[in-house]
Amino acid sequence: MPTSKKPAVGRAAKNYDPSYSKGGPKGAPKGGSKSPGHRGYRADEGAPKKQRWNADERAARSGERSSSDRPAYGDRPAYGNRTERPATGGRTERPAYNDRAPRNDRPAYNNDRPARGGDRPSYGDRAPRTDRPAYNNDRNDRGGDRPSYGDRAQRSERPSYNNDRPARGGDRPSYGDRAPRTDRSAYNNDRPSYGDRAPRTDRPAYNNDRPARTERPSYGDRAPRTDRPAYNNDRPSYGDRAPRTDRPAYNNDRPARTERPSYGDRAPRTDRPAYNNDRPARGERPAYNNDRAARNDRSNDGGHSSNFYPDRDSKPKFAGGDDVVLERLEAIATTAADVVGVTFGDLGLGGNIVRELALLGAPSPFPIQAATIPDVLAGRDVLGRGKTGSGKTIAFAAPMIEKLMENNGAKDRKMARKPRALILAPTRELALQIDRTVQPIARSVGLFTTQIYGGVPQYRQVSALQRGVDIIIGTAGRIEDLVEQGRLDLSEVVITVLDEADYMCDLGFLEPVQRILRLTKKNSQRLLFSATLDKGVASLVKEFLTNPAVHEVAGEDQASSTIDHKVLLIEHRDKASIIGQLVDRQGKTLIFSRTRAYAEQLADQLEDAGVKATSLHGDLNQARRTRNLQMLTSGRVNVLVATDVAARGIHVDDIDLVIQADMPDEYKTYLHRAGRTGRAGKSGTVVTLIPKQRRRRMEDLLDRAEIESSFTTATPGDASITALANL
């Protein structure tokens, strides 16, 4: 029984999700914007509720889920850590972090629940739950969903439950003894639902907490905007331009870099031949070798080289080589000097978009933007490579929106209109971040966006789709999920963007991405972007792109970077204490760990040591992930310990130290992790901790990344460490 109920409950929980960050905001804007019809229709019902829950939103849920999730953690017995968590006073400390307090409560709930066993009769109240199933059904209809909210009335009842519970608490003792616990397993199953309730009960509390969270208030939409500033900062990264200005010089330097020709990756590869020999291990290389063969052929054929590949100096050329994909590639390297005096308007963007870009902190285009915008507007498929923070998001978002507007005017506001553009990202955080940039631009011309990613209730997402959305930004899993549910139709998608495209082609990601791309309109426009775009995307290019234009920005190499790299050779047993000493500083520090468990453990250790630290990894529920990242962004904590979920694309201002507690497996990962610092032309330091026996491998990796780094043997308390901490 309980099990059967569980699903229902879980769904119910999803349905009522208050936590739609954007749905609420969007709803409001829409009402203002135009289709009152839509609004009036469901918006009204939803709006009020949304308002209520909007405030709570994700935060509230995060709390809820976190608790509910924990049971799930049971699955992760592997993570001794979690078991530890309860133990870790550190987290109890987190109570400070609004969330945890709730969690403390939850244990109580657990206790309560046994009591509830007695209550269960009351749960008969759960009849509500019976209703909930209905909710699920309703959800399909959405309109029905809200009716379900009607159920909330029940929720009002719940409070009473709460009241009852205290009494029950008394009962519990007896219950506690009772089978209840036996039942608990069952309850646990139910809990999901309870999780909801508790949450709801808690929510008020959460809400209260949130007020504290200055961040969240902003959060709904604002959080993003808060972040936007960050984007702006990125654009400061425009500040990067300055660097780029420098780059020209670098370019000059590059000539010196015969290797660099490989540009990022490829030059190395030229070198790699040697590496390859060393690294037989890399399965990838075989492919590379193949490619090279192709390249060689190309060169032979027509001296044809594309920037996409090794030759940077080469201008657009057509390859007649073996690699079909490559043949069509037209590589163009743009320099800062090329775009001096160019405006977004010159590139073909309309007034509204140009004005919005200025508001976002992008008054004039960066090189990657100047390079790709015209081609995107011309309808071409594009491959773009630009350093992280160099403005890639606007490079594809602005022209994409311009095209959508041109093709459909602003006329099509039909309900449930099918989305016409799709942006795929590898992580939820990145999808969220991208939307923060895309949404305001889209709104400026009357288009709507929505995020479609997992870890949050799908109700809002589905609700947005039913109201009608033009641009979808999301991750593969939930998108496929909604497609399978028949709630998302990608057949009208005429522009698809893959951010971090090379990463999206990694094992495990490629197939879902291919399946999704196949659902989009045949021969429609595709844009692939990444800071480390390499041949790894060849398979996608071959199947989905036609005569793509390949762009990159000259001078964006490590030599032009503002990042200082250091490798510390340490004893494994000293790792924790050394990290503790390194983070004993003022600025923001991002620590990368190879595993979720270690990220969690390290965060706990640091907290126990009195350092304001938190973690970010896939074992956390989405609400906490979002919140924890926000804590670093807002400065509530100075240290974030993360897995590679935070390696790509994530922008947080002023991270001046990146510590790699575990060395990355590949050079691209190193580049992306390092790219979290040294942004906007600011200085940054990357410290990698490795045992002596890894030195050789680390040197090889740095060579591939074309990074120069010092190697220093260090033990806790060494001057080399304190010097870093004083940066």
Added chain:
DNA sequence: AAAAAAT
């Protein structure tokens, strides 16, 4: 190993 759906 991690990420990406949910349970």
